Amino acid sequence: MQTQTTQHWVFISHVEADRDYVERIKYYLEASNISCRSSLTDGASLQEMGASEIIEKCCFFVACFPGNFQNIHETSMHQELLQAVEELRKRHSDSGWLIPIRLSDEQLPKLNVGAGTNLSDLQAIDLFSDFDGGIRKLRNVILNKIGCSHDWQVVSRKNGENRKIDETMMGFYGRVMETWHFEYVVTSKCKFCDVTKTHKEYETKTFQD
Numbered sequence: 001m002q003t004q005t006t007q008h009w010v011f012i013s014h015v016e017a018d019r020d021y022v023e024r025i026k027y028y029l030e031a032s033n034i035s036c037r038s039s040l041t042d043g044a045s046l047q048e049m050g051a052s053e054i055i056e057k058c059c060f061f062v063a064c065f066p067g068n069f070q071n072i073h074e075t076s077m078h079q080e081l082l083q084a085v086e087e088l089r090k091r092h093s094d095s096g097w098l099i100p101i102r103l104s105d106e107q108l109p110k111l112n113v114g115a116g117t118n119l120s121d122l123q124a125i126d127l128f129s130d131f132d133g134g135i136r137k138l139r140n141v142i143l144n145k146i147g148c149s150h151d152w153q154v155v156s157r158k159n160g161e162n163r164k165i166d167e168t169m170m171g172f173y174g175r176v177m178e179t180w181h182f183e184y185v186v187t188s189k190c191k192f193c194d195v196t197k198t199h200k201e202y203e204t205k206t207f208q209d
Contacts, residue, residue, distance in 0.1 A: 067104035
């Protein structure tokens with residue numbers, strides 16, 4: 001795996017009860033070279049930074065809403081969410097900075113995030129119904145903005161146009177030496193963002209009958 005960049009990182013806000021769930025989210029995002037932080041799981045490394053600075057510097061604020069989000073008022077997530085809303089109001093052209101994640105089928109709270117928009121109006125990603133599909137969507141949203149340090153893996157290598165470029169008669173018995181130019185069409189896929197690319201490779205071989 002490539003070394004994670006430190007200039008872009010995602011802050012994940014959640015309640016203590018969902019720590020294991022969030023660890024799964026972090027695992028899949030970090031496998032795509034996306035750095036993740038959380039005040040509950042990374043408190044020691046973030047303690048020197050104030051909450052407002054943490055939220056201001058992250059490239060995305062991911063809010064994981066539990067099934068009983070009405071009871072989050074006494075949690076750190078509630079304070080983080082309020083600060084994130086204030087930050088979002090400063091980012092008039094970057095409404096996608098705050099990404100709501102639903103961990104249950106309950107509707108998001110109607111919290112005013114500015115410009116006549118409620119939190120429930122933002123495009124949420126559901127993980128409770130399709131975790132794998134939701135994680136791919138979350139990953140792609142993030143990588144589309146911060147860019148991807150592609151790690152290419154070959155998924156297919158097919159024969160292209162092959163042609164004989166030389167033929168030589170050899171020796172008393174007239175044996176033939178042939179030289180061929182082989183072309184291969186190679187398709188590679190990035191293991192982080194699923195983008196594919198195609199290129200050609202060439203090889204020259206000599207055969208004797």
